[in-house]
Amino acid sequence: MLKNPIIETMMNRKSIRKYSDKLPSNEELTTIVQAGQQAPFAYQLCSVLLSRKKNKNPFGSPWLFTICLDANRLEKIMAQRNWKVASNDIAFLIFGIQDASLMAENMVIAAESLGLGSCFIGSTPYIAKSIIKKYKLPKRVFPIVQLTMGYPAEDPTTRPRYPLEFTLFEDKYPEFDENIINKAMTEMDEGYLDQEYYRCANFMIPLEGDRKETFDFTNYSWTEHISRKAGQWDPFPDDLVEQLAACGFHIPVKQNKYNEN
Amino acid sequence: MLKNPIIETMMNRKSIRKYSDKLPSNEELTTIVQAGQQAPFAYQLCSVLLSRKKNKNPFGSPWLFTICLDANRLEKIMAQRNWKVASNDIAFLIFGIQDASLMAENMVIAAESLGLGSCFIGSTPYIAKSIIKKYKLPKRVFPIVQLTMGYPAEDPTTRPRYPLEFTLFEDKYPEFDENIINKAMTEMDEGYLDQEYYRCANFMIPLEGDRKETFDFTNYSWTEHISRKAGQWDPFPDDLVEQLAACGFHIPVKQNKYNEN
Numbered sequence: 001m002l003k004n005p006i007i008e009t010m011m012n013r014k015s016i017r018k019y020s021d022k023l024p025s026n027e028e029l030t031t032i033v034q035a036g037q038q039a040p041f042a043y044q045l046c047s048v049l050l051s052r053k054k055n056k057n058p059f060g061s062p063w064l065f066t067i068c069l070d071a072n073r074l075e076k077i078m079a080q081r082n083w084k085v086a087s088n089d090i091a092f093l094i095f096g097i098q099d100a101s102l103m104a105e106n107m108v109i110a111a112e113s114l115g116l117g118s119c120f121i122g123s124t125p126y127i128a129k130s131i132i133k134k135y136k137l138p139k140r141v142f143p144i145v146q147l148t149m150g151y152p153a154e155d156p157t158t159r160p161r162y163p164l165e166f167t168l169f170e171d172k173y174p175e176f177d178e179n180i181i182n183k184a185m186t187e188m189d190e191g192y193l194d195q196e197y198y199r200c201a202n203f204m205i206p207l208e209g210d211r212k213e214t215f216d217f218t219n220y221s222w223t224e225h226i227s228r229k230a231g232q233w234d235p236f237p238d239d240l241v242e243q244l245a246a247c248g249f250h251i252p253v254k255q256n257k258y259n260e261n
Numbered sequence: 262m263l264k265n266p267i268i269e270t271m272m273n274r275k276s277i278r279k280y281s282d283k284l285p286s287n288e289e290l291t292t293i294v295q296a297g298q299q300a301p302f303a304y305q306l307c308s309v310l311l312s313r314k315k316n317k318n319p320f321g322s323p324w325l326f327t328i329c330l331d332a333n334r335l336e337k338i339m340a341q342r343n344w345k346v347a348s349n350d351i352a353f354l355i356f357g358i359q360d361a362s363l364m365a366e367n368m369v370i371a372a373e374s375l376g377l378g379s380c381f382i383g384s385t386p387y388i389a390k391s392i393i394k395k396y397k398l399p400k401r402v403f404p405i406v407q408l409t410m411g412y413p414a415e416d417p418t419t420r421p422r423y424p425l426e427f428t429l430f431e432d433k434y435p436e437f438d439e440n441i442i443n444k445a446m447t448e449m450d451e452g453y454l455d456q457e458y459y460r461c462a463n464f465m466i467p468l469e470g471d472r473k474e475t476f477d478f479t480n481y482s483w484t485e486h487i488s489r490k491a492g493q494w495d496p497f498p499d500d501l502v503e504q505l506a507a508c509g510f511h512i513p514v515k516q517n518k519y520n521e522n
Contacts, residue, residue: 031263230346
C-alpha cells in the first residue's frame with residue numbers, strides 16, 4: 001500500500017468517543033466546514049448546524065454537527081428565479097444524502113489532519129422531529145447524520161474492514177463461495193474480538209422472540225452484531241417515513257409491498 | 262483558513278474530464294480503494310466495481326468505478342449466522358447511500374493525494390438496469406454513483422461554493438433575508454461566469470412548455486442551471502422506483518401523494 005500524509009490520515013481514522021477539555025478554535029471550525037463544502041456536489045444540497053453545548057452533546061464533545069439534506073436553500077434560490085421544484089423527493093433523497101455524506105467525510109478527514117477526532121451518530125434520521133425543534137429547522141431540511149468533534153482524549157485502534165477482495169470487483173460482480181464469505185467474517189470478527197470491542201462496551205444486542213442466547217463476550221462479534229441489527233430492527237418504514245414527512249419530504253409507501261425479499 | 266497538505270488537497274479538488282494516457286498502477290488502485298474502505302461505516306454497505314475499458318469509459322478515463330449500495334454481502338453473512346433481513350428498504354437506502362458516499366469521497370481525496378483526478382457521474386441511479394447487465398449485479402446491489410479516475414490531462418480551476426454563512430448555522434437554522442440569498446446567488450453565478458463554465462461547455466438546459474428563453478452565455482449561470490434541473494426534471498419517482506426494484510429494493514410509493522410541496 002502506498003503512503004503519504006493524506007492516505008495515512010485516512011487509514012488512521014477511528015471514531016472518538018472521549019474528548020479533551022481543550023476547545024478547538026473558530027479558525028479550525030471554518031477550515032473544517034469549508035473543506036467539507038469543497039466536496040463534489042451536484043446541487044449543494046446540504047447544510048450544517050453546530051452546537052457547542054458541550055454538556056449536552058453526545059460524549060461531551062465540544063462540537064456537535066448536524067449535517068442535513070437541505071432543499072430549502074435551493075428552493076429559496078429557485079423562487080428568486082421564478083421556479084418551483086418539480087423533481088420528486090426520492091431523487092432529492094438519493095442526491096441529497098450523497099451531498100451530505102460527501103461533505104461529512106471531508107469534514108472528518110480535515111478534522112483528523114488538524115489533530116481533532118470525530119464520531120458519527122448514525123441514528124440521526126430517527127430523531128429528525130426532535131432536531132427540528134432544537135434547531136428550528138424549516139421544512140425541506142432533513143438531518144442525515146450527526147458528528148461529534150473535538151480534541152481526542154483516547155486513542156483507540158482502527159477498526160477492521162472486509163478484505164479488499166470482498167469489496168473491489170473487476171468487470172463482473174462475483175458469485176461468492178463460502179470460503180470468501182467465511183474469510184470476510186473471520187477478519188471482521190477476530191479483529192473486533194482481539195480489540196475486545198463489545199466486551200469493553202459491555203454491549204450485546206438482546207435477542208427478540210424465541211431465540212435463545214448462545215453468545216458471550218468470548219464469541220459475540222461484528223457479524224453477529226450487525227445480523228441482530230438488520231435481522232431485528234426497524235421492519236416497517238413508518239417511523240422513517242414519518243420523520244421525513246415532518247421535514248417536508250414525502251415518501252408515502254404502500255405498506256403491503258414491504259418485506260417481500 | 263488553516264492550511265496543511267490534506268486541507269489543500271481537498272480545497273484544490275476539481276472534477277477532471279480529460280485524462281492522460283498514463284495508466285495508474287495496481288498499487289495506486291488498491292491504496293485508493295483501501296483508503297475508501299476505512300471511512301466510518303455502520304454496516305459496510307458498499308462495494309465497488311471497476312472497469313478498465315478506457316475506450317468505453319466516460320471521458321476515456323483509465324478507470325471507471327461504480328460504487329454500490331450493497332446489501333447482498335450483508336445478507337450472505339447473515340445467512341451464515343442464521344438470520345434474515347428484517348429492516349426496511351428505506352433504512353437501507355438512507356444508510357447505504359451514506360456508506361457508499363463516504364467511501365467514494367475518501368477514494369476521491371486519496372486519488373488527489375497521488376496526483377490522480379476524478380469526476381462523479383451523478384446520473385448513475387437512473388441507469389441501474391444497464392449496470393446490472395454490464396456487471397452482472399445480483400439482487401440487493403444498487404449503483405449509487407460512478408466515478409471516473411486517472412491522471413489528469415487538464416487543470417481546471419476549482420468551482421465556487423455557497424458562502425460559509427449560507428451553509429454553517431449555530432444553534433438555530435436562520436430565516437434567510439433576501440440579502441444573504443442574493444449574496445449566495447451572486448457568488449455562485451459570478452464565479453461560474455468568470456470561469457465561462459457554461460459557455461465552454463456550450464450547454465444551457467432547454468426550457469420546457471411555454472417559457473421563453475431570455476438567457477445567453479453572458480448571464481446563464483449556476484443558479485439558473487440548477488433551477489431548470491430541479492424545476493423541470495424528474496417529477497415522478499417511477500423511474501427511480503423501477504430502477505431500485507430491478508435491484509431488489511422495494512420503495513413502492515403512492516403516486517397521488519407526490520408533489521404536494
